[in-house]
Amino acid sequence: AYVINQSCIGTKDAxxxxxxxxxxxxPTPNEPGFDETDQLxxxxxxxxxxxxxxxxxxxxxxxxxxxxxxxWPDAVERNAAFFQQT
Ligand code: SF4
Structure with a gap:
C-alpha cells in the first residue's frame, strides 16, 4: 500500500x-476531521x-x-492507526 507521511501536515492539498x-x-474535505493541523x-x-x-x-x-x-519511521503505522480508530 501507499502511505502518506508527515510532510502532508500544514499543506493537506487533498x-x-x-x-x-x-x-x-x-479524511476528505467534506468529512469531520479535515483540518490543516492534521494530515491525510x-x-x-x-x-x-x-x-x-x-x-x-x-x-x-x-x-x-x-x-x-x-x-518518518512511523508513517506506515500512523496511516493504519487512523483507520483502526473508526
Ligand atoms: Fe491508488 Fe488510492 Fe492507493 Fe494512491 S491510495 S495508490 S490513488 S489506490
Missing amino acids: SCVEVCPVDCIH YINPEECIDCDACFEQCPVNAITPDDLVPEK
Missing part, C-alpha cells in the same frame, strides 16, 4: 483524494497500489510503504 479510484484517502491518510486495506496519487502531491508526502523516507 488533490490525491480526487484521483484515488477506490476512495481510500481520508491512506487506508492500507483498500489501497490497490495504482500509483495515481503520488504524482498529485505538491509536497511529495506519498510513497509506497517500503520507500517511506527515514525521517
